[in-house]
Amino acid sequence: MNFISKGKEDVSYDAIVVGTGISGGWAAKELTEKGLNTLVLDRGRDVKHGEYPTANMESWDFPRGGRLPYEEMKHYEKQSRTGYTINEFYKHWWIKDTDQPYEEVKPFDWIRGYHVGGRSLMWGRQSYRLSDLDFTANAKDGVAVDWPIRYKDIAPWYDYVESHIGVSGKNEGLSQLPDGKFLPPMEFTCVEQDIADHIKNKYSDRIMTIGRVANLSVPHNGRGQCQNRNRCQRGCPFGAYFSSQASTLPDAEKSRNMTLVPNAIVTEIIFDDKTQKATGVRVKNSETLEEKQYFARIIFMNASCLGSTQILMQSKSERFPNGMGNDSGELGHNIMDHHFQLGARGRSENYRDKYYKGRRPNGIYVPRFRNLDKSTKMKDFIRGYGYQGGSGRPGIGHEVAEAQYGAKFKNQLAVLGDWNFNFSGFGEILPYHENHVKLNAEVKDKWGMPTLIMDAEIKANEKAMREDMKQQAAEMCERAGLKDVSTFENRYAIGLGIHEMGTARMGRDPKTSVLNQWNQIHAVKNVFVTDGACMTSAGCQNPSLTYMALTARAVDYAVQALNNNEL
């Protein structure tokens, strides 16, 4: 099909959304529900709710218990760096690094899945609000640029998003981690309750709460209740955790205003010099390689932080020789993530006669307690971190078992060891201009698209914070009475937190930022970027809830502006 012969009307819409992941699904829902005829594009294949091939398979239904053969694993050298993403249970949700390479000046882990729904299918669902501690942080510390918004601007949108997606959690009344609209919290295990009690008694500056997670502890908005199978990353037949498939895309479909086109790689945003606006997007079909253009009055970029950044960089014009909206030179810079892979663990000698029922898809959370105010100010680092983690109850382990083989050995396999527990820190990374990605015109991906070169690392502030993260985790384990307490630290490179953000940041000044307070490109007002690229600072909270809230907020603004003929 060629748009020229069909006439421009056939490929013209009110709005185009690029990407159908966590943020794109929200853009699609909001735009269509507000009555805009919306084209929703995703570079990956279509996946309908329920099309989760492994959701009801058991470990024995997979050869090798789910592990991939060595030869096949070679396609996933980077995607497998998490240690948990590439196996037979969910390998179909991840790209092959051999199809889509990128270059690492310094180690960088870009963990991604390209299909309708994006990483909303595989995410960990931990959902925390940012607070004014975060929105004012850059201004207070004199770091990078100030956020152009404050908590009060986003708070109603957090309410709106949480009420829709369903987040199970507990209000704790903390200023650094605002309360929300939660479904009933999930239960602690005995050991977790015990540790939470100890922390409450022994510390005045911190608490331990149950994780706030986008799983439905009760039925919600027509979606089923979580059955505690902890198989979310395979896709949930009950729609019991938030994904685009279970929630936002069906809503958009219901509105009858959505045209969803999968296999559509957006290569470029088309810029019109006369109007100084974007007129549409260029698309390459991933199957046929056929190229096509689509037109719309507004464009929402939700191809993920680096996906959207890559498209903007490729959108070169006379007006924007260095990529669309890049007057500031900040496009592709200031990349952030959350640094983690460290903490402490220990063993409990209590509750040997207790156990649990169900595989809770959630853990514990210790909200940030560093640098909240004068009394919690740290000498050697700014910002802070939170802990995730939880308890488990493994078998006794045959290393310590008395029999090495035979019936006794076999019986030991069913015998429980002590409860264990861990705190695993997630820390804030500052926006450093030097931490950047750029286009690599030399190396193309399987579809002939330029790839990225990554050049980013954590620095002194993060490294100092990491020492404190380990030390405090161990101290809390000790004070909670755990035995054999030890710290751990594993390899971390930027990206491994899978919270890439910041490469087209919001700000007040077009000279130092790419987007304004409504996520509009300063100089191209009808293009909105509402995925992680927009983040001005990272906080230490898992970010996707914020992307959703910012997206709903930006759509609300965009539709009003459209109606007022301001776009």
Place this chain on the structure above:
Amino acid sequence: MNRREALKTSSLILGYSITAGTAAAVLSGCNADPSLDWTPNNFSTKQAFMVAELSEMIIPQTETPGAKEAMVDRFIDAIIDCYPPAERQKFLAQLDAFDLRIIEDHGKTFNKCTLKEKIAIMDEISSDSASEDHEFFMKLREWAVVGYCTSEAGATQHLAWDPFPGAPFQGCIDFSEVGKRWAL
């Protein structure tokens, strides 16, 4: 101690449940290898039978299924594919070296050894870290355990199995309500 007594005592010690059929086969010394009812990817037929027998010694049938019923031999044949070729070859070579040594020492293959002989061999390779077959044993056992615990027979019969726990998650129940370790 005659053969029958040896069988009886060792089955008591190690808890091997000797069914009438297997006991008769061992006692009569009938050792005809049936042909494999599956096609290995990596093992020769001989290796496959040996791995099945070794796995069953590690995880014998008791009141719950053993390694053979759980098809741990197939699992191990498949799991080898997850390792680089050199490691794969090393394991297969270790398996052959073990086989050769047993034939040298006993004049017959491991599978054809008596239960008593097998127990002596297993004692040595499992507990004596100086044994040249210890490394091989540890690897085999690791795989046998994973294969068994993720097999249908192992997970659903030997461990506690609850495919649809339902809501809500209960974080603190009496262990006696479950009685053994959850499979997942």
